Amino acid sequence: MAFKCLLVCLVLSISVNNVCSDVSLDDVFDVFELTTKVFNFISKSWEVADDMENRIGNENTPLVWYTKKKERKILNYFGQITHLVQVTQKETNDIRTMMLVSLKKLESMPDVLLNGIQINELLESVRSLENDFMTMEEYKYEENGKNEKTPTYTSYTLEKFADAMLTYSAGSPHKQMAKIHSFIVPQWEGFKFHTHGGIFNVLKNTLENSDALCDQKQSLQQLIFNLYKTLHLSQLKGFSVMQYSWMLLQTYGKGNFTFERTKQLQYFEKKITEQLDALKSSIISASNIYWRCDPAKHIKDTTYLEVTQLLQGYIENEADMNVEQSCMKDCGYYEVAEHKSCFKDQFCAKQRVCNGRILNCQYIDSDMRICQSTFGSNRRYDYIAYERGRTLGDSSVECKGTTSMVDSWWNFLIWHCSYCFCICDSNDAVSDRYFSLKPSLSDIKENKVITGIRFIKVKQMFHLQAQEGVLGPRGTIHESTRQWIEVPGFEFSFKNKTLKDGVDYHKLTYEARTIDIDSVLAPENTVVTGVKFRKIGSHLNIEVRVTLFDFITGKLIEPELKSYWIGNENTELSANPRTVIDISNSNLPIKSTTPSELDMSSNKYLTFTHSSIDYDVAQTTLPFIDMQTVAPYPGVPLSGLGIYFKGTKGFGGFIGASIFTYDLSNDINSKLFPIETV
Known part of the structure; x- marks a missing residue:
């Protein structure tokens, strides 16, 4: 159990990348696009380092002048790389602080000593590469635009740093990158097999079917993927530091490093391909379901809602x-x-x-x-x-x-x-028993998709409210664009005579008080762009709008023509009939002293009913409705939505909304970031 905690803290410590709030959408990159752009700048920098003409001056011009000019051009390109990294990742200081705090809490646990040492080694490798990159960031050169000379480090300082980065000592970038690789793609090291199948498999096997995921705000698949992106970014930083170190040494006349830089590129490509294969093998079997566990304390109208005075x-x-x-x-x-x-x-x-x-x-x-x-x-x-x-x-x-x-x-x-x-x-007018049948739709004209869902109540009307965000390349969501889609206001009421029961809303009655428990999954190459309730007979039933899209570009494909609704139309009389979840004679779920058990299976139904006569005088309508926000962070497109039930035996339980984060297993391959020769 303690090892589970350690793994969770590891993921929390070095988790997901985010974007700075002061950059435009055009400046925001995911780690894959960042890799391509970094390699582009490295290639341009090598063109400067390889330019022999700048090594030759006339007899009156000191050679050092040309050397300094090339040095500044190279370091200017590195400065542009650091800018790209800054707008792609979350603030480094926050991540480092989280790592150190998590480790300090866990280092004294005796039963995690062996695995703790290994994970500490992984964190130390990440920290070492981050520190090397930050040190070199100090050496970047930027024009100030005022024709003034910007103070720079001496060539002697830069040369010593480059020498240190290219040694094969235990703390060198090369060694740290190799260590990270061994955690992702396990290898025999003496008599010890690192992490028993790779850090991704350890994470998956430890967290699946575990309450440890409750506080993560991500599906297990999303969590593994974001851990990979963090480790990839650290390795990309180490690769960049080594490449620029060779450039500087070549600029200072210490040799021609064409062979070394080419071999490192081949090594990097090979290792990243192996890591992507390891990632894919883990993600294929990792759950992409995200739902909300019970809160620390149940609070009416804050964590849950009630249908009132029905029966x-x-x-x-x-x-x-x-x-x-x-x-x-x-x-x-x-x-x-x-x-x-x-x-x-x-x-x-x-x-x-x-x-x-x-x-x-x-x-x-x-x-x-x-x-x-x-x-x-x-x-x-x-x-x-x-x-x-x-x-x-x-x-x-x-x-x-x-x-x-x-x-x-x-x-x-x-x-x-x-x-x-x-x-x-x-038939009292004060009863909260009405469910909106109006759809909650993302703005597909603006390339927006659904990124979250929740139950809310406006007056006496329950709504399924969706969150939308702009979809970017390779399944990214621009965080600054995420917002909740407005639901109809106070005028949308059963008291409004222009609205019709069964068309605009559904009124729960003794004969029509059933809700279907379903998970509606989008077909391949589509994402969720809308959600609504509909009526099938006397049942409330969830329906999902899906839209075709291109994963690499992130663009919806003819969304106004190629969007359509899907759902599960089965009833109790179908060839594959629904089965009932019986909550009759139940106590209030908020009185349960044990955590709710999840029932995410589809093709079931549940009937709203009164609470136990003996325990509660049959005064309360069950189940309750979980109103906690179901919106993963960071944002991600969705492969499905659902209505689930959770509860414990003898208690009425909750219905709630669940989401399925976009299934990445079919899209993970080396095409995510084409790498050109540097």
Whole structure:
């Protein structure tokens, strides 16, 4: 378990790259485009270093002048590389601080000593390459635009640095890059097999089906991919430092390094290809599902929402359910009834009447003590204590509302007028039971795709709200463009007579209160660009809009023509029928002391119902709705969306929205960054 924590901290420590907020979208690169651009600048720099004409001056011109001129051109190109790196990666200081803090917390754990040393070695290699790159960044040359001479380091200092970078000591860039490679692509080292299948496989095997992913804000596949990008960037920095070191030494007349630079390029290409193969083999079997675990504390209207007053426990005397005020029948007779009168203003006059159907009545006991809930509550009762000992709800707490002693009576000494426990199917206008059927669509004209999803409630209407962002090359999302798509405002209400039930919204009723549990996956070469609920019979069913796109360019392909909706239209009567998730007679999920268990399987359905009669007086509608934001960071296009259920046995659970981050397994290959000879 401690090793799991260590792996999580490693990923957190050297995790994802981000973009600076003060650069335009045109300046933002992913690590693959950055690699191509860095190699382009290295190639231009070698053209300067290889230019023999600048080695020759006239008899009156010192050779050192030409040397310094070439040195400045080379270091100016390196300065442009550092700028590209800065706008691609997250601030280096923040990453380094996170690494050191994480390691300090974990280094004393005895049972992770062996693996901890190995991972510390990996972090040390990353840190060493970062430090070498930062040191060389100090030597970059930039024109100040004022025709003034910019102070520079002496050629002696630069030469000594270059010499140090090209040695084969334990801390040299070459050695550190080789060590990182051994963690990604395992090799025998003496009697020790590094990381038992590579760091990506260790990460996958450790975190899959583990609660350790709950705080990551990424799918497991996305997490592995972002770890690779971080390690690749560190190696790219080490490669750049070595190349520029050879350039400087060649400029200072220390030799021609064509063979060395070519061999290093071939080595780099070979190792990166091997690493991409290792990455792909891990990602193929890594889950791309992202959902939200239970929060540390459940807070109504912050972490979860409730459907209210749909079906609710209700006390009614049989005399009040017929116009004759007769007690000739019994409670079981009233399977479907209505409130007809209030006999002699008894308890019926002291409580909120059921303005709708009264269902499934049963006799429990004649006399009772009823704790009515406080005014304005969605509940009718906090508890009911019957004379013969049975208690519905929790009577151990002090009644905060009104306590009433309620006794059945005899009519004409012949008929017993019993108080029945029933279920109220109310038509009250204050009930939160409406689901929007309006789609939440990304702006495909602006090349925007869905990047997140969440449940929200506006007035009494529940919405599936999507987040959008601009899609870039190779599955990148420009973070500064991510925003939540507006949902209809207060005017979008069941009270608005221009809106229709079943067309614009769905009203939950006793007959139509089922939601389908599904994962809707986009076909290959498409991404999600919209989401909505629809009605299939009496079921609420999720539907997803998908659009064709080009992974390398990130461009949607004729989005207005080639976007379409997909979903699962199966019902209980289909050839592949849906199965039910039964939550009847359940307690409130927020009272569970164990974490919810996830049911992400498709082709199921769940019916909104009342809570347990014994535990909660059937006062609450279950399941609850998880409203936590499901939006991975960093942003990523999506391969699917879903509605899932999570809960524990005996508790009503939650429904929530899940996403599937774009499946990268088919797109990982060396074409991600074509490398030209330098």
